[in-house]
Amino acid sequence: MSVQPILSVRDVTVRFGGVVAVKNASFDLMPGEVLGLIGPNGAGKTTLLNVVSALIRPQEGSLAFEGETITGLKPHVIARKGVARTFQVVQPFKNLTVMQNVEVGAMFCARDRGKSQIRALAVDALQKVGLTAKADALPSQLTLSERKRLEMARALSTEPRLLLLDEVMAGLNHTEIDRIIGLIREINRDGLSIIVVEHVMKAIMAVCDRIVVLRFGEKIADGTPEEVTNDPHVISAYLGERFVRRQAASAGAA
């Protein structure tokens, strides 16, 4: 227990009017770890990421990043401390070029940076995600896969130590998904801790060291991919519906 978590989420509760989106959720993320955050639609995954990046202030609970309490800080302060994220619904700056989009992160997250260093960081991030050739394009000229990777490049340009990915593979084909899996592994090798929110189970199994399962805002499982996929709670709550449906479908086809 000598290593301290890079992120601790403690007893976080978020309510939207009558809806409890996140209920008393707690988990830790260790440095260098890739954590999968899964759960059915509306389970509160995005809301939890919004809490970590401070876009939403939880009604209850606390957060610590690298041992320091960050509850109640502003989003830009959190970003400058080293927490970056992507959005499930991509949010490019549509009037800026791809390069300029990425430069924003480098420009505002690292103080005392000259123009050339900002450019170098942006070039680096674009190269990582394979968008170098599109540097001068506008976001509207990108495919969905490219837009998802632009989200990642924008996050990477802030030089984060913790990266939150919200469904960066949704809507992509197998080749594109494999490419992003490779990218996540590479980024993780560079030392980033990552939280991956994803419905694509194949990807979750491929990249995650550990998985947290949410259901109706509550954490119902927390463990290695094997533990979680064998957990009867999880099977009935989440995988269950799908397994049952898929099995019914294959039985019908047979």
Add this chain to the structure above:
Amino acid sequence: MKAKHQLAAAAVLLVLALILPAVIDNYWLRVMTTVFMIAIVAQGLNVIVGFAGYHAFGNAAFFGVGAYIAGVSLNAQVPLALAIVLATGGSAVVAGIFGWPLLRLRGHYFAIASVALNMAFVEVILNLGGVTGGAMGLPLPISPMPPDLLYRMIYYMMLGALTVATLVVWHLSGSRLGYALRALRDSESGAEVMGVDTVKAKILAWMISAAMTGCAGGIWAYWLTFIEVGSAFDIGISMRAYIMMLLGGMGTIIGPVVGAFVFEIVATLVWSEFTHIHNLLLGMFLIAVVILVPNGIIHLISRASARLSAARELRRAKA
């Protein structure tokens, strides 16, 4: 149009504007001074609307604030230059104070709040009475200069202020603040999680916007020598400036200036002939602008020149 090209065009316009008073009569001198004045207001809108995407419909509030600060200062024997500096800085401070709460609001609430602010200022001036003259209006000291000289000086003051405003916009377009504003215009949350302090950026933008608008109002007060709330806080000032900014191209460097020129000249040449249907024509003009040049003249020029150079490439390729 690239910033470089816009700046070159601006330099040519500036030289023309500098020699113009030598060749035009007093009527056109007044028209051109008005063009510069309203172009400054349009540039002010450009900063908060064009760059940040915050629709400050009530920006005329700072025109009035600037006018009254200059008026009260001049009546207190403050020298002209200092009075204009006070009008400029004072307007920025007022925007900073009100921006602090108002710019925490996102999007459209701000547009309405800015109009409410304009109305509130009118009430304040009316009820203050005393140094502001209240409902009676405020007479300013009359310059002992001969009119020909005086009006030329005011022409050059407006031109100078417009030049500075345009240089500020040019600098802004390549600066950190400019990036922050254009980023938050497209996605405020996106900008925040990338490290942009959006509230601070918006407040700074509104302060710059107010400074420009207040400066124009200050010089206008000196020019008119009599101000009252109806004309100083006329929401029509923001509305006209809005049309000019749209016409020229918002978020560009010289768009608002070009828009102001085209609009005022058209207005002067055409509408003065049809004063009884002025508003009808104004409305039709606005609709035509939105349909025909939705992105403004500057974007139109960029597109045309891009097409020209593409055609040239094609010809070269064929040859």
